[in-house]
Amino acid sequence: xxxxxxxxxxxxxxxxxxxxxxxxxxxxxxxxxxxxxxxxxxxxxxxxxxxxxxxxxxxxxxxxxxxxxxxxxxxxxxxxxxxxxxxxxxxxxxxxxxxxxxxxxxxxxxxxxxxxxxxxxxxxxxxxxxxxxxxxxxxxxxxxxxxxxxxxxxxxxxxxxxxxxxxxxxxxxxxxxxxxxxxxxxxxxxxxxxxxxxxxxxxxxxxxxxxxxxxxxxxxxxxxxxxxxxxxxxxxxxxxxxxxxxxxxxxxxxxxxxx
Amino acid sequence: xxxxxxxxxxxxxxxxxxxxxxxxxxxxxxxxxxxxxxxxxxxxxxxxxxxxxxxxxxxxxxxxxxxxxxxxxxxxxxxxxxxxxxxxxxxxxxxxxxxxxxxxxxxxxxxxxxxxxxxxxxxxxxxxxxxxxxxxxxxxxxxxxxxxxxxxxxxxxxxxxxxxxxxxxxxxxxxxxxxxxxxxxxxxxxxxxxxxxxxxxxxxxxxxxxxxxxxxxxxxxxxxxxxxxxxxxxxxxxxxxxxxxxxxxxxxxxxxxxxxxxxxxxxxxxxxxxxxxxxxxxxxxxxxxxxx
Numbered sequence: 001x002x003x004x005x006x007x008x009x010x011x012x013x014x015x016x017x018x019x020x021x022x023x024x025x026x027x028x029x030x031x032x033x034x035x036x037x038x039x040x041x042x043x044x045x046x047x048x049x050x051x052x053x054x055x056x057x058x059x060x061x062x063x064x065x066x067x068x069x070x071x072x073x074x075x076x077x078x079x080x081x082x083x084x085x086x087x088x089x090x091x092x093x094x095x096x097x098x099x100x101x102x103x104x105x106x107x108x109x110x111x112x113x114x115x116x117x118x119x120x121x122x123x124x125x126x127x128x129x130x131x132x133x134x135x136x137x138x139x140x141x142x143x144x145x146x147x148x149x150x151x152x153x154x155x156x157x158x159x160x161x162x163x164x165x166x167x168x169x170x171x172x173x174x175x176x177x178x179x180x181x182x183x184x185x186x187x188x189x190x191x192x193x194x195x196x197x198x199x200x201x202x203x204x205x206x207x208x209x210x211x212x213x214x215x216x217x218x219x220x221x222x223x224x225x226x227x228x229x230x231x232x233x234x235x236x237x238x239x240x241x242x243x244x245x246x247x248x249x250x251x252x253x254x255x256x257x258x259x
Numbered sequence: 260x261x262x263x264x265x266x267x268x269x270x271x272x273x274x275x276x277x278x279x280x281x282x283x284x285x286x287x288x289x290x291x292x293x294x295x296x297x298x299x300x301x302x303x304x305x306x307x308x309x310x311x312x313x314x315x316x317x318x319x320x321x322x323x324x325x326x327x328x329x330x331x332x333x334x335x336x337x338x339x340x341x342x343x344x345x346x347x348x349x350x351x352x353x354x355x356x357x358x359x360x361x362x363x364x365x366x367x368x369x370x371x372x373x374x375x376x377x378x379x380x381x382x383x384x385x386x387x388x389x390x391x392x393x394x395x396x397x398x399x400x401x402x403x404x405x406x407x408x409x410x411x412x413x414x415x416x417x418x419x420x421x422x423x424x425x426x427x428x429x430x431x432x433x434x435x436x437x438x439x440x441x442x443x444x445x446x447x448x449x450x451x452x453x454x455x456x457x458x459x460x461x462x463x464x465x466x467x468x469x470x471x472x473x474x475x476x477x478x479x480x481x482x483x484x485x486x487x488x489x490x491x492x493x494x495x496x497x498x499x500x501x502x503x504x505x506x507x508x509x510x511x512x513x514x515x516x517x518x519x520x521x522x523x524x525x526x527x528x529x530x531x532x533x534x535x536x537x538x539x540x541x542x543x544x545x546x547x548x549x550x551x
Contacts, residue, residue: 074438074439075438076439097439110488124425126423
Protein backbone atom coordinates (compact mmCIF):
# COMPACT_ATOMS: atom_id res chain seq x y z
CA UNK A 1 0.00 0.00 0.00
CA UNK A 2 1.30 3.45 -0.82
CA UNK A 3 0.11 6.60 0.84
CA UNK A 4 0.91 10.19 0.04
CA UNK A 5 0.86 13.11 2.36
CA UNK A 6 -1.90 15.57 1.98
CA UNK A 7 -1.63 19.19 2.93
CA UNK A 8 -0.84 19.35 6.60
CA UNK A 9 -1.55 15.69 7.29
CA UNK A 10 0.89 12.97 8.19
CA UNK A 11 1.10 10.08 5.80
CA UNK A 12 0.89 6.55 6.98
CA UNK A 13 3.28 4.02 5.54
CA UNK A 14 4.74 4.25 2.05
CA UNK A 15 5.63 0.97 0.53
CA UNK A 16 6.46 0.17 -3.09
CA UNK A 17 5.78 3.60 -4.51
CA UNK A 18 8.64 5.20 -2.64
CA UNK A 19 11.04 2.54 -3.79
CA UNK A 20 11.95 4.28 -7.03
CA UNK A 21 15.12 2.30 -7.73
CA UNK A 22 13.53 -1.09 -7.67
CA UNK A 23 13.28 -2.84 -11.00
CA UNK A 24 9.59 -3.26 -11.46
CA UNK A 25 6.87 -3.39 -14.03
CA UNK A 26 5.57 0.15 -13.45
CA UNK A 27 3.95 1.92 -16.36
CA UNK A 28 3.47 5.22 -14.54
CA UNK A 29 5.07 6.41 -11.35
CA UNK A 30 4.47 9.55 -9.30
CA UNK A 31 7.05 10.52 -6.69
CA UNK A 32 6.35 13.64 -4.69
CA UNK A 33 4.04 15.11 -7.29
CA UNK A 34 1.57 17.90 -6.56
CA UNK A 35 -1.46 18.30 -8.81
CA UNK A 36 -3.85 21.21 -9.19
CA UNK A 37 -4.83 24.19 -11.31
CA UNK A 38 -3.02 27.48 -11.93
CA UNK A 39 -0.17 26.62 -9.56
CA UNK A 40 -2.68 25.95 -6.79
CA UNK A 41 -2.17 22.42 -5.49
CA UNK A 42 -5.25 20.28 -4.85
CA UNK A 43 -3.22 17.19 -3.87
CA UNK A 44 0.39 17.36 -2.65
CA UNK A 45 3.29 14.96 -2.28
CA UNK A 46 1.65 12.13 -4.17
CA UNK A 47 3.49 8.83 -4.40
CA UNK A 48 2.11 5.88 -6.27
CA UNK A 49 2.72 3.66 -9.24
CA UNK A 50 0.55 1.84 -11.69
CA UNK A 51 1.68 -1.63 -12.65
CA UNK A 52 1.72 -2.54 -16.31
CA UNK A 53 -1.34 -4.64 -17.07
CA UNK A 54 -3.18 -3.73 -13.86
CA UNK A 55 -6.84 -2.75 -13.56
CA UNK A 56 -7.08 0.04 -11.00
CA UNK A 57 -10.04 1.94 -9.63
CA UNK A 58 -9.54 5.59 -8.72
CA UNK A 59 -12.05 6.41 -6.00
CA UNK A 60 -12.99 9.30 -3.78
CA UNK A 61 -15.77 11.68 -2.88
CA UNK A 62 -16.88 14.44 -5.25
CA UNK A 63 -14.37 17.29 -5.31
CA UNK A 64 -11.60 15.17 -3.79
CA UNK A 65 -9.26 15.77 -6.74
CA UNK A 66 -9.70 12.50 -8.68
CA UNK A 67 -10.23 14.17 -12.03
CA UNK A 68 -7.34 16.59 -11.44
CA UNK A 69 -5.07 13.63 -10.70
CA UNK A 70 -6.35 11.78 -13.77
CA UNK A 71 -5.75 14.79 -16.03
CA UNK A 72 -2.22 15.16 -14.68
CA UNK A 73 -1.48 11.51 -15.39
CA UNK A 74 -2.72 12.00 -18.95
CA UNK A 75 -0.63 15.12 -19.50
CA UNK A 76 -3.73 17.32 -19.87
CA UNK A 77 -2.67 19.34 -16.82
CA UNK A 78 0.98 19.93 -15.92
CA UNK A 79 1.91 18.88 -12.37
CA UNK A 80 2.18 21.79 -9.93
CA UNK A 81 5.34 20.18 -8.51
CA UNK A 82 7.35 17.06 -9.27
CA UNK A 83 7.25 14.90 -12.37
CA UNK A 84 5.12 12.10 -13.69
CA UNK A 85 7.54 9.33 -14.71
CA UNK A 86 6.77 6.72 -17.29
CA UNK A 87 8.30 3.26 -17.62
CA UNK A 88 12.07 2.62 -18.11
CA UNK A 89 13.09 5.17 -20.75
CA UNK A 90 10.39 7.62 -19.62
CA UNK A 91 8.63 7.34 -22.99
CA UNK A 92 5.14 8.75 -22.62
CA UNK A 93 2.76 5.83 -23.18
CA UNK A 94 0.01 5.98 -25.76
CA UNK A 95 -3.15 6.89 -23.91
CA UNK A 96 -6.65 5.79 -24.67
CA UNK A 97 -8.88 8.29 -22.92
CA UNK A 98 -12.60 7.87 -22.29
CA UNK A 99 -13.91 11.19 -20.94
CA UNK A 100 -17.23 11.73 -19.22
CA UNK A 101 -19.65 11.58 -22.12
CA UNK A 102 -21.60 14.64 -20.89
CA UNK A 103 -18.51 16.75 -21.54
CA UNK A 104 -18.97 16.30 -25.31
CA UNK A 105 -21.20 18.92 -26.89
CA UNK A 106 -24.24 17.61 -28.77
CA UNK A 107 -24.06 20.53 -31.24
CA UNK A 108 -21.45 18.58 -33.24
CA UNK A 109 -23.12 16.49 -35.95
CA UNK A 110 -20.61 13.64 -35.86
CA UNK A 111 -21.58 10.07 -36.62
CA UNK A 112 -20.34 7.34 -34.29
CA UNK A 113 -17.73 6.34 -36.87
CA UNK A 114 -16.41 9.91 -37.08
CA UNK A 115 -16.09 10.08 -33.29
CA UNK A 116 -14.30 6.71 -33.18
CA UNK A 117 -11.98 7.78 -36.03
CA UNK A 118 -10.58 10.51 -33.78
CA UNK A 119 -8.73 7.75 -31.97
CA UNK A 120 -6.33 7.36 -34.90
CA UNK A 121 -5.65 11.09 -35.31
CA UNK A 122 -2.51 10.73 -33.20
CA UNK A 123 -0.99 8.62 -36.01
CA UNK A 124 -2.24 10.75 -38.91
CA UNK A 125 -0.24 13.84 -39.90
CA UNK A 126 -2.05 17.20 -40.02
CA UNK A 127 -3.95 17.74 -43.22
CA UNK A 128 -3.67 14.09 -44.29
CA UNK A 129 -6.67 11.85 -44.86
CA UNK A 130 -7.20 8.65 -42.91
CA UNK A 131 -6.12 5.56 -44.81
CA UNK A 132 -8.48 2.66 -45.53
CA UNK A 133 -6.54 0.33 -43.22
CA UNK A 134 -6.99 2.73 -40.31
CA UNK A 135 -10.70 3.02 -41.06
CA UNK A 136 -10.99 -0.75 -41.02
CA UNK A 137 -9.14 -0.83 -37.70
CA UNK A 138 -11.61 1.69 -36.25
CA UNK A 139 -14.53 -0.45 -37.46
CA UNK A 140 -12.87 -3.41 -35.77
CA UNK A 141 -12.68 -1.39 -32.53
CA UNK A 142 -16.35 -0.46 -32.85
CA UNK A 143 -17.13 -4.14 -33.39
CA UNK A 144 -15.12 -5.11 -30.33
CA UNK A 145 -16.90 -2.47 -28.26
CA UNK A 146 -20.29 -3.69 -29.52
CA UNK A 147 -21.10 -0.43 -31.31
CA UNK A 148 -20.50 -1.22 -34.97
CA UNK A 149 -24.23 -1.10 -35.77
CA UNK A 150 -24.30 2.56 -34.66
CA UNK A 151 -21.50 3.71 -36.98
CA UNK A 152 -23.79 5.71 -39.25
CA UNK A 153 -25.96 7.10 -36.46
CA UNK A 154 -25.45 10.54 -35.02
CA UNK A 155 -23.34 10.27 -31.87
CA UNK A 156 -25.39 12.85 -29.95
CA UNK A 157 -28.58 10.82 -30.51
CA UNK A 158 -27.26 7.56 -29.04
CA UNK A 159 -28.20 6.25 -25.61
CA UNK A 160 -25.75 6.70 -22.73
CA UNK A 161 -24.54 3.09 -22.98
CA UNK A 162 -24.07 3.26 -26.75
CA UNK A 163 -22.13 6.52 -26.44
CA UNK A 164 -19.89 4.92 -23.86
CA UNK A 165 -19.19 2.00 -26.19
CA UNK A 166 -18.28 4.38 -29.03
CA UNK A 167 -15.94 6.32 -26.73
CA UNK A 168 -14.30 3.07 -25.60
CA UNK A 169 -13.89 2.11 -29.28
CA UNK A 170 -12.31 5.52 -29.92
CA UNK A 171 -9.88 4.98 -27.06
CA UNK A 172 -9.00 1.49 -28.35
CA UNK A 173 -8.46 2.89 -31.85
CA UNK A 174 -5.49 4.83 -30.46
CA UNK A 175 -3.78 1.42 -29.83
CA UNK A 176 -3.12 2.46 -26.25
CA UNK A 177 -0.71 1.14 -23.64
CA UNK A 178 -2.83 2.74 -20.96
CA UNK A 179 -6.64 3.04 -21.00
CA UNK A 180 -8.05 5.74 -18.74
CA UNK A 181 -11.79 6.05 -18.12
CA UNK A 182 -13.52 8.87 -16.29
CA UNK A 183 -16.72 7.58 -14.67
CA UNK A 184 -17.74 5.26 -17.51
CA UNK A 185 -20.84 3.91 -15.78
CA UNK A 186 -22.23 7.12 -14.25
CA UNK A 187 -25.79 7.80 -15.36
CA UNK A 188 -26.30 4.37 -16.95
CA UNK A 189 -29.01 1.94 -15.92
CA UNK A 190 -27.69 -1.13 -14.05
CA UNK A 191 -27.83 -3.43 -17.09
CA UNK A 192 -25.96 -0.97 -19.31
CA UNK A 193 -23.41 -0.27 -16.56
CA UNK A 194 -22.83 -4.00 -16.11
CA UNK A 195 -22.33 -4.56 -19.84
CA UNK A 196 -19.78 -1.70 -19.98
CA UNK A 197 -17.85 -3.19 -17.08
CA UNK A 198 -17.97 -6.65 -18.70
CA UNK A 199 -16.59 -5.07 -21.86
CA UNK A 200 -13.78 -3.37 -19.93
CA UNK A 201 -12.93 -6.60 -18.20
CA UNK A 202 -12.79 -8.42 -21.54
CA UNK A 203 -10.55 -5.68 -22.97
CA UNK A 204 -8.30 -5.91 -19.94
CA UNK A 205 -8.04 -9.68 -20.12
CA UNK A 206 -7.51 -9.94 -23.87
CA UNK A 207 -5.33 -6.92 -24.51
CA UNK A 208 -3.28 -7.03 -21.31
CA UNK A 209 -3.88 -3.29 -21.14
CA UNK A 210 -3.28 -1.13 -18.11
CA UNK A 211 -6.65 0.28 -17.06
CA UNK A 212 -7.38 3.12 -14.69
CA UNK A 213 -11.03 3.88 -14.04
CA UNK A 214 -12.57 6.67 -12.01
CA UNK A 215 -15.84 5.42 -10.60
CA UNK A 216 -18.46 5.99 -7.94
CA UNK A 217 -19.85 2.51 -8.44
CA UNK A 218 -18.11 0.81 -5.50
CA UNK A 219 -19.88 -2.51 -5.95
CA UNK A 220 -18.64 -2.81 -9.51
CA UNK A 221 -15.17 -1.63 -8.62
CA UNK A 222 -14.95 -4.18 -5.81
CA UNK A 223 -15.90 -7.03 -8.10
CA UNK A 224 -13.63 -6.24 -11.00
CA UNK A 225 -10.59 -4.11 -10.22
CA UNK A 226 -7.37 -5.49 -8.80
CA UNK A 227 -6.07 -2.32 -7.22
CA UNK A 228 -7.62 0.76 -5.72
CA UNK A 229 -6.41 4.31 -5.25
CA UNK A 230 -8.43 6.30 -2.74
CA UNK A 231 -8.25 10.08 -2.89
CA UNK A 232 -9.40 11.42 0.45
CA UNK A 233 -8.76 14.68 2.29
CA UNK A 234 -5.71 15.52 0.21
CA UNK A 235 -4.19 12.06 0.66
CA UNK A 236 -3.65 9.19 -1.73
CA UNK A 237 -3.94 5.64 -0.55
CA UNK A 238 -3.15 2.75 -2.87
CA UNK A 239 -3.57 -0.94 -2.28
CA UNK A 240 -5.30 -4.14 -3.27
CA UNK A 241 -9.05 -3.94 -3.82
CA UNK A 242 -9.83 -6.49 -1.14
CA UNK A 243 -7.85 -4.48 1.42
CA UNK A 244 -9.14 -1.04 0.59
CA UNK A 245 -12.74 -1.74 -0.29
CA UNK A 246 -13.83 -2.92 3.10
CA UNK A 247 -17.01 -1.60 4.63
CA UNK A 248 -15.04 0.26 7.29
CA UNK A 249 -12.82 1.97 4.73
CA UNK A 250 -15.73 3.04 2.56
CA UNK A 251 -17.59 4.42 5.58
CA UNK A 252 -14.48 6.30 6.64
CA UNK A 253 -13.77 7.85 3.25
CA UNK A 254 -17.26 8.62 2.06
CA UNK A 255 -18.78 9.31 5.48
CA UNK A 256 -21.43 6.66 4.87
CA UNK A 257 -23.11 4.51 7.42
CA UNK A 258 -24.39 1.16 6.25
CA UNK A 259 -26.97 -0.69 8.21
CA UNK B 260 -32.28 38.11 -67.43
CA UNK B 261 -32.02 41.79 -68.30
CA UNK B 262 -31.44 42.62 -64.63
CA UNK B 263 -28.70 40.02 -64.40
CA UNK B 264 -27.02 41.36 -67.52
CA UNK B 265 -27.07 44.90 -66.10
CA UNK B 266 -25.67 43.71 -62.77
CA UNK B 267 -22.84 41.81 -64.47
CA UNK B 268 -21.91 44.77 -66.66
CA UNK B 269 -22.21 47.47 -63.97
CA UNK B 270 -21.46 45.76 -60.66
CA UNK B 271 -19.52 42.63 -61.51
CA UNK B 272 -16.89 43.19 -58.78
CA UNK B 273 -19.52 44.10 -56.17
CA UNK B 274 -21.50 40.95 -56.94
CA UNK B 275 -18.32 38.82 -56.81
CA UNK B 276 -17.36 40.24 -53.42
CA UNK B 277 -20.91 39.61 -52.11
CA UNK B 278 -20.73 36.01 -53.27
CA UNK B 279 -17.29 35.54 -51.71
CA UNK B 280 -18.58 36.85 -48.38
CA UNK B 281 -21.63 34.59 -48.72
CA UNK B 282 -19.37 31.60 -49.36
CA UNK B 283 -16.63 32.06 -46.76
CA UNK B 284 -18.23 33.84 -43.78
CA UNK B 285 -20.72 30.99 -43.13
CA UNK B 286 -17.89 28.43 -43.32
CA UNK B 287 -15.99 30.36 -40.64
CA UNK B 288 -19.24 30.89 -38.75
CA UNK B 289 -19.72 27.11 -38.48
CA UNK B 290 -16.73 27.03 -36.11
CA UNK B 291 -18.10 29.96 -34.09
CA UNK B 292 -21.41 28.12 -33.71
CA UNK B 293 -19.69 24.81 -32.84
CA UNK B 294 -17.57 26.52 -30.21
CA UNK B 295 -20.65 28.36 -28.92
CA UNK B 296 -18.95 31.70 -29.58
CA UNK B 297 -21.87 33.35 -31.32
CA UNK B 298 -21.37 36.58 -29.39
CA UNK B 299 -17.81 36.69 -30.68
CA UNK B 300 -19.27 36.60 -34.20
CA UNK B 301 -21.22 39.75 -33.33
CA UNK B 302 -18.42 41.55 -31.48
CA UNK B 303 -15.53 40.94 -33.88
CA UNK B 304 -17.04 42.74 -36.88
CA UNK B 305 -17.70 45.73 -34.60
CA UNK B 306 -14.11 45.65 -33.36
CA UNK B 307 -12.94 45.35 -36.94
CA UNK B 308 -14.89 48.43 -38.03
CA UNK B 309 -13.47 50.28 -35.04
CA UNK B 310 -10.02 49.32 -36.36
CA UNK B 311 -10.86 50.81 -39.75
CA UNK B 312 -12.08 54.04 -38.13
CA UNK B 313 -8.95 54.18 -35.94
CA UNK B 314 -6.62 53.66 -38.91
CA UNK B 315 -8.27 56.54 -40.80
CA UNK B 316 -8.22 58.76 -37.70
CA UNK B 317 -4.51 58.09 -37.16
CA UNK B 318 -3.87 58.74 -40.84
CA UNK B 319 -5.74 62.05 -40.67
CA UNK B 320 -3.68 63.04 -37.64
CA UNK B 321 -0.52 62.07 -39.62
CA UNK B 322 0.41 59.49 -37.00
CA UNK B 323 0.24 56.89 -39.76
CA UNK B 324 2.13 58.50 -42.66
CA UNK B 325 0.94 58.24 -46.22
CA UNK B 326 3.01 55.54 -47.83
CA UNK B 327 3.88 55.65 -51.49
CA UNK B 328 1.56 53.35 -53.43
CA UNK B 329 -0.66 52.59 -50.44
CA UNK B 330 -4.39 52.78 -50.99
CA UNK B 331 -7.34 53.56 -48.76
CA UNK B 332 -8.17 49.86 -48.91
CA UNK B 333 -4.81 48.70 -47.57
CA UNK B 334 -4.92 51.28 -44.77
CA UNK B 335 -8.37 50.06 -43.78
CA UNK B 336 -7.29 46.41 -44.01
CA UNK B 337 -4.34 47.11 -41.74
CA UNK B 338 -6.53 48.80 -39.09
CA UNK B 339 -9.18 46.13 -39.34
CA UNK B 340 -6.72 43.22 -39.05
CA UNK B 341 -4.71 44.71 -36.19
CA UNK B 342 -7.84 45.39 -34.13
CA UNK B 343 -9.54 42.05 -34.89
CA UNK B 344 -6.50 39.85 -34.28
CA UNK B 345 -5.58 41.99 -31.25
CA UNK B 346 -9.08 41.56 -29.79
CA UNK B 347 -8.93 37.77 -30.34
CA UNK B 348 -5.51 37.62 -28.65
CA UNK B 349 -6.67 39.76 -25.71
CA UNK B 350 -9.90 37.78 -25.22
CA UNK B 351 -7.99 34.46 -25.39
CA UNK B 352 -5.41 35.68 -22.87
CA UNK B 353 -8.16 36.79 -20.48
CA UNK B 354 -9.93 33.44 -20.91
CA UNK B 355 -6.72 31.53 -20.09
CA UNK B 356 -6.28 33.59 -16.93
CA UNK B 357 -9.82 32.61 -15.93
CA UNK B 358 -12.23 34.58 -13.75
CA UNK B 359 -14.97 36.93 -14.91
CA UNK B 360 -17.60 36.19 -17.52
CA UNK B 361 -16.66 35.37 -21.10
CA UNK B 362 -19.93 36.86 -22.39
CA UNK B 363 -19.30 39.95 -20.30
CA UNK B 364 -15.88 40.51 -21.86
CA UNK B 365 -17.20 39.98 -25.39
CA UNK B 366 -20.16 42.28 -24.72
CA UNK B 367 -17.85 44.96 -23.36
CA UNK B 368 -15.62 44.67 -26.45
CA UNK B 369 -18.74 45.06 -28.62
CA UNK B 370 -20.11 48.23 -26.99
CA UNK B 371 -16.71 49.87 -26.64
CA UNK B 372 -15.85 49.15 -30.27
CA UNK B 373 -19.25 50.53 -31.35
CA UNK B 374 -18.85 53.71 -29.33
CA UNK B 375 -15.27 54.33 -30.47
CA UNK B 376 -16.17 53.72 -34.12
CA UNK B 377 -18.73 56.54 -33.92
CA UNK B 378 -16.43 58.89 -31.97
CA UNK B 379 -13.56 58.36 -34.40
CA UNK B 380 -15.83 58.84 -37.40
CA UNK B 381 -17.52 62.07 -36.34
CA UNK B 382 -14.17 63.81 -35.95
CA UNK B 383 -12.85 62.50 -39.23
CA UNK B 384 -13.45 64.26 -42.56
CA UNK B 385 -13.38 60.84 -44.28
CA UNK B 386 -16.29 59.78 -42.12
CA UNK B 387 -18.85 61.77 -44.07
CA UNK B 388 -18.03 60.01 -47.28
CA UNK B 389 -16.49 56.65 -48.18
CA UNK B 390 -15.79 55.45 -44.66
CA UNK B 391 -19.35 55.73 -43.39
CA UNK B 392 -20.65 54.01 -46.50
CA UNK B 393 -18.09 51.27 -46.09
CA UNK B 394 -19.27 50.62 -42.56
CA UNK B 395 -22.94 50.73 -43.62
CA UNK B 396 -22.39 47.89 -46.06
CA UNK B 397 -22.80 49.77 -49.33
CA UNK B 398 -21.12 47.46 -51.81
CA UNK B 399 -20.91 49.66 -54.85
CA UNK B 400 -17.41 50.59 -55.94
CA UNK B 401 -15.05 47.62 -55.67
CA UNK B 402 -11.78 47.86 -57.57
CA UNK B 403 -10.13 44.87 -59.21
CA UNK B 404 -7.28 45.11 -56.68
CA UNK B 405 -9.75 45.03 -53.75
CA UNK B 406 -11.51 42.04 -55.26
CA UNK B 407 -8.21 40.21 -55.81
CA UNK B 408 -7.05 40.85 -52.24
CA UNK B 409 -10.38 39.61 -50.86
CA UNK B 410 -10.33 36.57 -53.14
CA UNK B 411 -6.79 35.61 -52.11
CA UNK B 412 -7.47 36.07 -48.38
CA UNK B 413 -10.71 34.08 -48.52
CA UNK B 414 -9.05 31.41 -50.65
CA UNK B 415 -6.32 30.93 -48.05
CA UNK B 416 -8.87 30.82 -45.20
CA UNK B 417 -11.05 28.27 -47.02
CA UNK B 418 -8.06 26.09 -47.83
CA UNK B 419 -6.90 26.15 -44.20
CA UNK B 420 -10.37 25.29 -42.86
CA UNK B 421 -10.84 22.42 -45.29
CA UNK B 422 -7.32 20.95 -45.22
CA UNK B 423 -7.05 21.07 -41.43
CA UNK B 424 -10.73 20.38 -40.79
CA UNK B 425 -9.91 17.16 -38.94
CA UNK B 426 -7.57 18.86 -36.45
CA UNK B 427 -9.72 21.98 -36.01
CA UNK B 428 -12.81 19.88 -35.30
CA UNK B 429 -10.94 17.64 -32.87
CA UNK B 430 -9.68 20.52 -30.72
CA UNK B 431 -13.14 22.09 -30.81
CA UNK B 432 -15.02 18.87 -29.95
CA UNK B 433 -12.73 17.21 -27.41
CA UNK B 434 -9.79 19.34 -26.35
CA UNK B 435 -8.66 16.88 -23.68
CA UNK B 436 -8.63 13.98 -26.12
CA UNK B 437 -6.54 16.14 -28.47
CA UNK B 438 -4.06 16.74 -25.64
CA UNK B 439 -3.78 13.03 -24.88
CA UNK B 440 -3.01 12.48 -28.58
CA UNK B 441 -0.16 15.03 -28.17
CA UNK B 442 -1.80 17.60 -30.44
CA UNK B 443 -0.66 21.16 -29.92
CA UNK B 444 -4.07 22.63 -29.16
CA UNK B 445 -2.72 26.18 -28.79
CA UNK B 446 -1.30 26.11 -32.30
CA UNK B 447 -4.60 24.80 -33.70
CA UNK B 448 -6.52 27.47 -31.79
CA UNK B 449 -4.18 30.05 -33.25
CA UNK B 450 -4.80 28.70 -36.76
CA UNK B 451 -8.58 28.75 -36.27
CA UNK B 452 -8.80 32.18 -34.67
CA UNK B 453 -6.29 33.58 -37.16
CA UNK B 454 -8.59 32.39 -39.96
CA UNK B 455 -11.63 33.87 -38.19
CA UNK B 456 -9.81 37.19 -37.64
CA UNK B 457 -8.65 37.49 -41.25
CA UNK B 458 -12.11 36.64 -42.60
CA UNK B 459 -13.82 39.16 -40.34
CA UNK B 460 -11.29 41.90 -41.18
CA UNK B 461 -11.59 41.40 -44.90
CA UNK B 462 -15.34 40.99 -44.85
CA UNK B 463 -15.97 44.11 -42.72
CA UNK B 464 -13.77 46.02 -45.09
CA UNK B 465 -15.73 44.79 -48.09
CA UNK B 466 -19.33 44.71 -46.89
CA UNK B 467 -19.42 46.26 -43.39
CA UNK B 468 -20.03 44.82 -39.90
CA UNK B 469 -23.79 44.23 -40.22
CA UNK B 470 -23.50 42.01 -43.28
CA UNK B 471 -20.44 40.27 -41.87
CA UNK B 472 -22.13 39.12 -38.70
CA UNK B 473 -25.30 38.35 -40.60
CA UNK B 474 -23.39 35.93 -42.85
CA UNK B 475 -21.20 34.61 -40.03
CA UNK B 476 -24.16 33.50 -37.96
CA UNK B 477 -27.47 33.09 -39.77
CA UNK B 478 -26.46 30.58 -42.50
CA UNK B 479 -24.70 28.23 -40.02
CA UNK B 480 -27.66 28.38 -37.63
CA UNK B 481 -30.00 27.59 -40.51
CA UNK B 482 -27.77 24.82 -41.83
CA UNK B 483 -27.63 23.24 -38.38
CA UNK B 484 -31.40 22.81 -38.52
CA UNK B 485 -31.16 20.89 -41.80
CA UNK B 486 -27.84 19.07 -41.82
CA UNK B 487 -27.31 15.50 -40.69
CA UNK B 488 -23.51 15.37 -40.89
CA UNK B 489 -20.63 17.79 -40.34
CA UNK B 490 -19.88 17.94 -44.08
CA UNK B 491 -23.52 18.77 -44.82
CA UNK B 492 -23.40 21.40 -42.08
CA UNK B 493 -20.42 23.17 -43.68
CA UNK B 494 -21.56 22.81 -47.29
CA UNK B 495 -25.16 23.85 -46.57
CA UNK B 496 -24.03 26.91 -44.58
CA UNK B 497 -21.92 28.09 -47.51
CA UNK B 498 -24.60 27.23 -50.07
CA UNK B 499 -27.23 29.21 -48.13
CA UNK B 500 -24.79 32.12 -47.85
CA UNK B 501 -24.05 32.19 -51.59
CA UNK B 502 -27.72 31.88 -52.52
CA UNK B 503 -28.75 34.68 -50.13
CA UNK B 504 -25.93 36.93 -51.36
CA UNK B 505 -26.94 36.40 -54.99
CA UNK B 506 -30.69 36.81 -54.54
CA UNK B 507 -30.17 39.71 -52.12
CA UNK B 508 -28.03 41.52 -54.66
CA UNK B 509 -30.67 41.17 -57.38
CA UNK B 510 -33.47 42.31 -55.05
CA UNK B 511 -31.43 45.30 -53.87
CA UNK B 512 -30.71 46.29 -57.47
CA UNK B 513 -34.32 45.94 -58.61
CA UNK B 514 -35.85 47.75 -55.66
CA UNK B 515 -33.01 50.26 -55.26
CA UNK B 516 -32.10 49.18 -51.75
CA UNK B 517 -28.72 49.00 -50.00
CA UNK B 518 -27.26 45.54 -50.68
CA UNK B 519 -26.00 44.65 -47.20
CA UNK B 520 -29.20 45.21 -45.21
CA UNK B 521 -31.20 43.52 -48.02
CA UNK B 522 -28.99 40.43 -47.76
CA UNK B 523 -29.39 40.23 -43.98
CA UNK B 524 -33.16 40.82 -44.13
CA UNK B 525 -33.43 38.07 -46.74
CA UNK B 526 -31.38 35.71 -44.53
CA UNK B 527 -33.81 36.44 -41.70
CA UNK B 528 -36.81 35.57 -43.89
CA UNK B 529 -35.21 32.30 -45.05
CA UNK B 530 -34.24 31.41 -41.47
CA UNK B 531 -37.79 31.98 -40.25
CA UNK B 532 -39.24 29.95 -43.14
CA UNK B 533 -36.75 27.10 -42.49
CA UNK B 534 -37.50 27.06 -38.77
CA UNK B 535 -41.28 26.96 -39.14
CA UNK B 536 -41.07 24.63 -42.17
CA UNK B 537 -39.08 22.13 -40.13
CA UNK B 538 -41.58 22.37 -37.26
CA UNK B 539 -44.48 21.72 -39.64
CA UNK B 540 -42.66 18.75 -41.18
CA UNK B 541 -42.05 17.25 -37.74
CA UNK B 542 -45.67 17.75 -36.74
CA UNK B 543 -47.03 16.18 -39.91
CA UNK B 544 -44.64 13.22 -39.51
CA UNK B 545 -45.78 12.75 -35.92
CA UNK B 546 -49.43 12.77 -37.04
CA UNK B 547 -48.73 10.17 -39.74
CA UNK B 548 -47.18 7.76 -37.23
CA UNK B 549 -49.69 5.19 -36.01
CA UNK B 550 -50.80 5.71 -32.42
CA UNK B 551 -50.02 2.89 -30.00
